[in-house]
Amino acid sequence: MTCSTVFPARWRAALTLALVLALPGCAILRTSGDEASSRPPVPERSQTTPTGAAPQATAFDIRIEAEDDDLRHLIERHNELQRYRAVADLDEAELARLLALAERDVRNLLGTEGYFTPQVTLRRDGAPGARPTVVIAIEPGPATTIAAVDIGFEGDIAQSADPGAVAQREAIVENWGLPEGRRFTQDRWSGAKTGALRQLVKRRYPRGKVGHSLADVDAPQAQARLGVRLDSGPLYRLGPATVQGAKRYPPELAERLSWLKPGDVYDQKKLVDAQQRLAGSGYYDSAYISIDPEGDPAAAPVSYTVTEAKRHKVQLGLGYSTDGGARVSLEHRDNTVFGTSWRADTKLHLDQKAPLLQTELTSLPDARGWRWAGLARYMRQDDGALNTTSKTLRAGIAKTEERYDRHFYLQYDHARVTGSGARAAPDALIGDGAAVSANYAWTGRYFDRLPVPSRGYGLSGEVGAGVTTAGERKPFARLTGRWLGIVPVGDGGSRLALRTEAGAVLADKRARLPLSYLFRTGGDTTVRGYGYRSIGIPLGGDVVGPGRYMAAGSVEWQRPVLRERFPGLLEHTLFIDVGGVANRASDLRAHWGVGTGVRLITPVGPMQLDIAYGLKSKRLRLHMNVGFVF
Known part of the structure; x- marks a missing residue:
């Protein structure tokens, strides 16, 4: 029997996997939208009781039989039966109904780890009238591995012959997080898409997105074929800058110390480096630099938000080196010496081998x-x-x-x-x-x-x-x-x-x-x-x-x-x-x-x-x- 089903993005992969497991023979996971899909987190069920409270009676016990410790822990923590253990008045008919539903739940959980043809058996152990034990026996079957990966591109990155765009495409493909031969899991699938998207938006294309993604799982063959289309959108370049928070020092100082220039290709790392450079310059205590993604991509406005450092700074230091021995240092900085725009840095080092006194003046x-x-x-x-x-x-x-x-x-x-x-x-x-x-x-x-x-x-x-x-x-x-x-x-x-x-x-x-x-x-x-x-x-x-x-x-x-x-x-x-x-x-x-x-x-x-x-x-x-x- 063969089949294929297409779901809207809002259903996500967890619901899709549930239907896939109900229709053995083939499975197609299909998602689309701006972001990579991911399985909604399953809340953990705790078996602990509040401090000082008496232990709560349980209707039944649960035992997981599985050779794989990771799978056993997964089922122990997330199976749906956990929430019903506190219902003390369950009768046999209700328990039987829960066991039937729990089997589907366990299959879904195993599917998120790449096991689409498991053997799951649930049985009730225990003497009549005693508290029963629900035994969940698992034979996971073969793990699904990646048979093929198809990564495509749309937007400027797909059309540009610029060496930077070509290198970025190649890096995304080379660093893809779920390559052929690796075991498929829902977390790895979501993580691989997220990682590719991060590489896309960190340079040149801040409005990049996942335009389409597909995981085609062939359960009998235990193979998955992955497909992703990354839409880069337009190329972004830096445009005019505005500086907020400049009072003591001229606004253009932040631009000059950042080394960012209009016309530069957008690069997230360079913006972060520029922030650190401003914060370490002595003129600013902190800085935040961002672009307006809604602005003109050819000249995206750049915004600097700075907190200026105080005019004076005094620093006392103690040090030791095997060359010079113990050292005491006193340093003073005046960012607007004599009321000018010049800076004065004065150092006094009391060193056993090389004591010194030094003053340095620098302009903006x-x-x-x-x-x-x-x-x-x-x-x-x-x-x-x-x-x-x-x-x-x-x-x-x-x-x-x-x-x-x-x-x-x-x-x-x-x-x-x-x-x-x-x-x-x-x-x-x-x-x-x-x-x-x-x-x-x-x-x-x-x-x-x-x-x-x-x-x-x-x-x-x-x-x-x-x-x-x-x-x-x-x-x-x-x-x-x-x-x-x-x-x-x-x-x-x-x-x-x-x-x-x-x-x-x-x-x-x-x-x-x-x-x-x-x-x-x-x-x-x-x-x-x-x-x-x-x-x-x-x-x-x-x-x-x-x-x-x-x-x-x-x-x-x-x-x-x-x-x-x-x-x-x-x-x-x-x-x-x-x-x-x-x-x-x-x-x-x-x-x-x-x-x-x-x-x-x-x-x-x-x-x-x-x-x-x-x-x-x-x-x-x-x-x-x-x-x-x-």
């Missing part, structure tokens, strides 16, 4: 995103036998974008080196000097997510040219570069973190370059197994001076651990670091460090604790570092 970004910036810094660095006092003045322009940072600036540096090691070496070798330079810095970030990337890479470089102002005036050039790559390994979430960096200063050997232009390495974020800035030019005894060439690299294996107990929280690492510093590139010598560690994944980035052994220093060192910065 202009229409193209560029800011003017100025900086003044006073810092001391204690390297044991060498103590360096440095002063820095900087002025320039900077631009920060989603993937790129650019910075043009002029800088003046002056360094004074004292200590027992300073008397044993010429000034040109220890960084005692001064210089003026013009510089350009660029950073590109191509990671999948921050601050804990799982793949991608970052690349940065800086080039500068200037002249020394201490002793003889000598021209010089300075080049630095850094690369970090994150490469997945296998399917378990493991990955390799590959890092390399290098720097060079080209100048006359008599040029008195300040320490900030020269290089030393070693420590938590460079070559582990060695002390902070302990790799440099040996000057005799325990004195290490800076060099004009530097190269360093690292290979680190990161793998999740205790995933079942602490998912996404802990990782184990194994690493090899290497680095060297010299005054000539040909004199660079490798300083190797090897070790292992653990990483705790936090919202602000990984917190890493490592133990490393320096092959050249022949020492075991503990290293701690927090956050991810590139």
Whole structure:
């Protein structure tokens, strides 16, 4: 016998399954509308009694006989007989009638799990006159699996040849949640449609919907054929913006900090990222960005609702690192310093190794995103036998974008080196000097997510040219570069973190370059197994001076651990670091460090604790570092 039945969407799949089970031989589940259909939730029946109340007498007991624990629990919790157990005056005729109805109910429940040809037997056990036990025996039969899936598209996404639309179509099909060969259940069917719809509306098509869906179940063959038509509607682009809540700061500031521009394709993730960017800018405590889906799709109005931050912010911090020891920091921010639109950020760090006092002034970004910036810094660095006092003045322009940072600036540096090691070496070798330079810095970030990337890479470089102002005036050039790559390994979430960096200063050997232009390495974020800035030019005894060439690299294996107990929280690492510093590139010598560690994944980035052994220093060192910065 063959048959097919079409139901309106309001009946949903649960009622359809009931009719399907009543007509063995074939079943067609057909739904249509704006949203994926789903089985209405079945209320749980509780067998507990209120606290302090006497246990309520039951008319009968229920026992489920099934080999599959999941199916047994499903029937125990949701079968219709549960609600009648409290009816104490049931006679035998009424109980028999309930048993006949309960069989249909159990078949319906099994159908939601993909079992359309079950053997269900209900019987009454117990002595005459005693409280009976209703036994529900289940042989579920073969589970229905997916034989074929047909995903179609309507609207702009079906017609567009734009690479973005093509990639979105392919991603929806590839990530379909109920592929061929998997067991059919009503929850999985509804979840797969919901997941496909979410992928459709999260980018380009906020008014997308499920235009039509079909689950054709062949019960005797235990197979289902699925069909879904996704209607994208029109392509949406961002249009003019309005800002609500702007009082202290100009309304256009929110637009400029969001990096959203009129004409951009609608992207839900970019709107969320823009909200977080505004909230983290220091100008706003919170922000909400949305579009008007009823507006013109070619220029959908964008609405910003912001809560502005207070003008002043003071922050006191305590910290510790194995490089610098304990640290106390005091930071103050004034978003409208001296009544202007400029911001002042002042920092005081009391650190055992590198205390500093710094003030930075920045303007609001202009229409193209560029800011003017100025900086003044006073810092001391204690390297044991060498103590360096440095002063820095900087002025320039900077631009920060989603993937790129650019910075043009002029800088003046002056360094004074004292200590027992300073008397044993010429000034040109220890960084005692001064210089003026013009510089350009660029950073590109191509990671999948921050601050804990799982793949991608970052690349940065800086080039500068200037002249020394201490002793003889000598021209010089300075080049630095850094690369970090994150490469997945296998399917378990493991990955390799590959890092390399290098720097060079080209100048006359008599040029008195300040320490900030020269290089030393070693420590938590460079070559582990060695002390902070302990790799440099040996000057005799325990004195290490800076060099004009530097190269360093690292290979680190990161793998999740205790995933079942602490998912996404802990990782184990194994690493090899290497680095060297010299005054000539040909004199660079490798300083190797090897070790292992653990990483705790936090919202602000990984917190890493490592133990490393320096092959050249022949020492075991503990290293701690927090956050991810590139």
